[in-house]
Amino acid sequence: MDEGFLKEQQVMESDLNSETSHKSSVDFLMDWFRRRSIFVLAYGTGCGAIEMPPTFTSRYDAERLGIRGAATPRQADVIIVSGYCSYKTLRRIIRTYEQMANPKYILALGSCTVNGGMYWDSYNTIKRLEDYLPVDMYVNGCMPRPESILEGFMALQKEIGDGKISSWQKYEDNYAFYRKNQEAVLGQTVAPAYDADWYLYDGGL
Amino acid sequence: MIILDLALMLITAYFVGFIYYGLYRNITARFQRRIGPTIFQSFYDSIKFFGKKEAISHGWMFYLGPIIMATGAIMTLFFIPFFYQSESFSGLSGYGNLFLVLYLMLLGPLGNAMGVGVGGNPFGVMGVTRGLTRLFALELPFYIAVVAIMSISQSADIATIAGSQTTINAFAHPLLFIAALFSFVAMMGQSPFDVVGAPVEVYSGPASEFSGKFLSLLMSQSAIFSFAKLVLMVNLFLGGADGFFELLWKTFVLFLFVIAFGAIYGRFKTPQSVDFLIKVPTVIAIVGLIFATAWGN
Amino acid sequence: MFATIKNRFATTDIEVKREDLYKVVVQRDAIFELIFMLREQYDYQTLNAITCCDWIEEEHFAITYILTTSDRKQSFMVQTMIGREDAQIDSLTHTFEQAEIMERDLHEMYGIDFPGNQNLVELSLENWVHTPPLRREFDTLEFVNNNLSFREGRDGNMDVKKEMKRLRALKKAQKAAAKKAKEEASEVSDGN
Amino acid sequence: MRVLSLIISLLALWGVSTLFGSEAHWQIDMGSFGLEGVVIGLKATALANFFALLIAIGFFSISLIASKYKLSKGFYALLYLLLVSLFLIVYAEDYLLFFVGWEVMSVTTYLLFSYDLSREALIKYIVFALASAMSLLGGIMVLYSASHSFLYTDAHQGFIALSATLQVIFILLMLFAFFIKLGVIGFHYWLMDSYEQSSDFFTPYLSAVLSKMGIYALIILLVYVVDIHMISGTWLAYTLAIMGLLSSIIATFKAVNEDSMKRLLAYSSIAQLGYIVTVLSMADGLGGALYHSLIHTLVKLLLFINIAGIIYMTARSKFSELGGLIYRMPQSFVLLLIGIISLAGMPPLAGFASKFLIYTTLLEGGNLLILSAMLFASASAFLYIYKLIYGIYLGHPTSKRYETIREVPLAFLIPQYLLSLLLIVAGVYPGIVIPYFNTILKELRLETIPFESYTILGSEMASYNGFVLMSAFVGVFVLILLFMLSLRSKAKEAKDRFDIAYCGEVPDEGTHLHYGFSMGKELKRVGFIGVILRNSSSVFYDYISRQLFGFATVFRKLYSGNLSFNFNIAALFALILLWWGLR
């Protein structure tokens, strides 16, 4: 079956492993560490947030995989968009995403982040998270169970370990595309209008 | 030769501190009926943050804040001898004394407070204010106990204090040890007194604005600093150590007590913890002081 | 109680929905008088909710005040009709503190103005400039179609009904082809 | 006029340094003027030279910043008169000249205050200054009644000759006078308003040098009059220790609650002086007291000049109106940082040296509760120290003006650089002043501080090496800085001051983000600090002044309007008094 879901999967993965060639040995070492320690931002954006406590506590215990909660975006690596995303929440997610330090990843739960899910006709939720923020890993399930969230994490960790993930680079490279979409939906009141050069800034100590 | 000695001390403190922190996470996980991460998890966390692509900084004072904090922690480590009679692993303690160490412990947090202040995050400043408010409360019983110990062993040099304990101070002067333990729990930021970075209240306190390599520097210095405090407590109250093994198991026993104490109690509010620390441990310390000086000479 | 209400307010009779729930529809200017009478004489102390139902065909909003006795055994639905264009009704915040948030919700969702309520700022929607969403004339699907973009879906983006017909025809054709192939095979086997 | 004051201060500095070694001594026998048996004179003792040096340093630094203030000629004249009176106090060899200098100092300070202080603050100051002068005069007269001579040298025989009750009265009178000048808690009613309202040019001198006169007088009292070895264990030692501790602890917690910078520093200087008073109650505490008064003078000059610079540039003096000045005024930030590190007594700088000396004397003296109370007071000082530097420099600017403000003019920076240089040198070589203190102690026949080398400080019980400490600090700091710079992950500058982790929300111009005013507000919820903050000594003094005022109005009613009738009453009253006296 060369069309439909499988084809789309290949398309998505095609641009991922395009530029792993020029990675230096330090990068591989760092990827080894990044794989073993993930800090998830403490932000329950949608209805999937009710499955976060079971995932991080005694029964499913994400800490044994090295996954721990982080209070502020400055300390976080992964932000979980758990389900549908209203405009007000999208504005805060974009704000916290931009405050996280690279390399950063987005884990999107449920079908609401793929095509609007159950609230496909709601006037206040966005239908496709990919237009506004680069998503690394989708976990399906209309509120996925803790096991599937852990499976999502492990898949994310494997991708990080192999150094294939670079969605934050994609966000910086075509920042204008993402910003245009964000402003189309949120008007001028997105995060403070940091002009693009702030992203390409590589000076500093 | 002294540079090699200092480097060895630093490396042992770094690794042992992080392994203790890994054990801490495993033991609290077992309290909570779950498996918990590998012992080296704290290594991975801090080195991962070193590897971050970039970190937000708010000017040069923000950049220097964590560096002064790390300097304070490492200086405290250098001025505390690991063993009381051997020449190696004594660091710079020959040139310093207990008063200097007590004040060096406060140098780091004050330096970091400058960085947190410049960062401009209101939560950071509130965390620092909570830390400084709790500081004088936890120092009062500790100072009374330390002063009593100094007057008993007639010297303010840590090595001589550790060496001169025929029966270790914890048994010779139990009241002083208990009072010092209360403030030691607060110093290590354990539960009833962990008001500084309470995530539920102050959005992770002073560290809320540090990302990337600053955060990893803060993590590494807290590992070194907690090991230095453990060694200081062992020298003062548990009769010092003459070998590495004895040093390790004594510090681990003390560390285990601090974890267990923290796992039972919820968090006090800042004024409550100050109120408690100024009342109960201080009275115990004063009574201990009177007993020690009356019986001492 | 029913008798006093009926002759005082000359409304349709009081409808007993369940033994703990009564409902009455009164004129717009008599509603607050009824609420305060229920509150003083019949101990309906608590205002549980203020709801509004948009009857676009009959050109009016049905505002319902739901009161409950202090021992929570009896509830009373007091309903009134107000016009849909520049809908306006006095605010109850002077007696019930919680009315402020309920009126604020209805103001945002229906555009009803509550003079006397100082805090009619936005509650759930941020920078919303279109028509209040819960009014019937606001069509959410049409709003979504011209404001947001859906995922393109798979390449074919096929319509379900056409796809079903195509598959059924395909199956029928395959069955026919298989039958024809079987007949040819039997002819060949008869042949040789 | 500004250049003249500079020259005078240089002259003073040169003069004091010449007197250091010399045994200059000048004495007159007042017999020739008809007052037989009264001998007065000036003597350049080592102790006097030390305090004169402090006076000269103080005057030199404030004359440097004089160029920035429009001061009238009368102000300068009074200033020079004050300088002369201070030298008179310090070099006096007898209590008579000492009293003359003390009285002239009080009056000239009053006149200097009259330029800036409000009427009420002026009245407060002059009432307390006169009370202190009168009780000083009373004490001297009681001493003279026994020793029949004002000279310090034979004051001790006079003191011993006094009867027990007269001794107590004498000490109480003298302590009352010096406590007022020192601003010990309870007697500091005048000090708060005068420090806050006096001109920013004069406050550094007021707090750094004038309070030292109280210390000098206390030392003279303890060393010459009451032999210092006798007092340890007596009620005098305990009153000194307790008053010193009380003032340091209470002033520290009151300081945190202040919103005005100058009031905070006023309370802080009360607390620091409390340390000195406490340590003076020890038999061998004089070394620590001298060292701490030196450090206190340098630090207070540095801090107050820094504050004067801030007020000069922003015309604001409250934490709730300042904030976020660090990157506009980086030099004054670093200088204030050096100031507060030595104020707090943190190791690498000199503040630790003086505190360490005090702690070792207390430890060897064996009074441990006082030592732990002092450690507690200095640990609790961190809160107001951080409030001082955060309120002005860190945090967020309260008004848009601060984003375009320039650095403090050079006139303010030069004295601060000199003072911080002195502090750093004393930090690296803590033993550098010990030899000179030992000459003072030998001259006063007290046992000296053990001295090994310039970099070592302390006795056999505890000593530390300043040079190793500073080099370790700098070495570790530079190593970590290099390590952080070498990392591949670059530090990206935040776009503006609103790019902070703020729970997902976006702060803007109107959001209040500066924590300056509310820092330390939570202390009132702690038991005993709440008690301290709630009631203050001013309540007591207001009560007294109300009673006096009530009594005066009653008394005024006696005057019934016609002069002659009242005159007869007064004359009758005088006659009765005379009869009773002669009987």
Place this chain on the structure above:
Amino acid sequence: METNKHITIFHGPQHPGITGNMSVELDLIGETIQKATTHVGYLHRGFEKLVERRTVIQAFTIVCRICVPEPDPNEANFAMAVEELAGIEVSERVKYIRVMVLELSRLASQCMWLAGQSGSIGLYAVGQWAIADRDLILDLFEELTGGRVYHMYIYPGGVRRDLPDGFLRRLEKVLNHFKKRLKEYDNIFINNASFKSRAIGVGIVSPEECIKNGYVGQVLRGCGIEADVRKDAPYLVYDQLDFEVPTAQGGDVYARALVRRAEMDQSIHILEQVIDKMPEGEIMVKMPTHRKFKLPKNDTWVKVESSRGEFAYYMAGDGSEKIRRMQVRGPSLVHAFTLLEDLLVGAELSDVALIMNSLGICPPEIER
């Protein structure tokens, strides 16, 4: 002359101490709160608009997704409202099953509160245990309805499927396990000295204010008033089951904690009675297909006792197969605005998470 006396911080949407996705803007002097303003709307999906476009069966699927910690009162309310409008009568067995599902979901939600309350004072061990025990109930739900949190089980006119055999025995085993576990929670959390010192005297509500402002649930019972919809206006079979409404004096956080702890025992007691008296009977009334199931032109107001208080629905039909209007009135609407903003003024910053957890504020039911 600009002055900066107070500072403004957000106990905001992205904060470890917030219960759900809402924010409270606090003006502080020191750490004493001068003014608190609640901001919601982060989870607004416009439920009531979506319901107007859907038939009953379509609306049924999204109704349970309104409030995340406790979806079953929504389903029960929706089913009872539709049955009342359409005049359908359900069998005795269905009523017992519905009571069982409601009580199980109440127990799970109380465990979730236990985790939140202990987390707000830093006792993370209790939080981990409580959520692990809550998972046992979620397994039962998974077995009964197929979903851990969203069950979509109580359908207007009955329940979707019958109890699997042996289900009641497994339910009994879980209840025995809970009876043993709850005693351990008592001595590590409820009677813990540090929790008492933090909770007693914090967030005090007066009974008169409760009655006038229409506060419900633990806030009322914490002031000593026996307020419970299951007793005041009994629905389903609550009048045949015997249980009492626990109350406590004081109206502060600790009183509400004691009330919730006692309610857990009551729920277990009710569930045991349900296991004994479970009658036989068919589980589904014959319903017309969803296109032809018309709702008469009428409106009603139904109430259910959720774990946080009285959860009410206003529903109006207009003769077509689509629902004309459905308004959800959860307990948090008034608790988060009128009550929380009064309680927080004067409180300390460290009490914010404590008070919000004790009021059980769940933001999605405020803005739907």
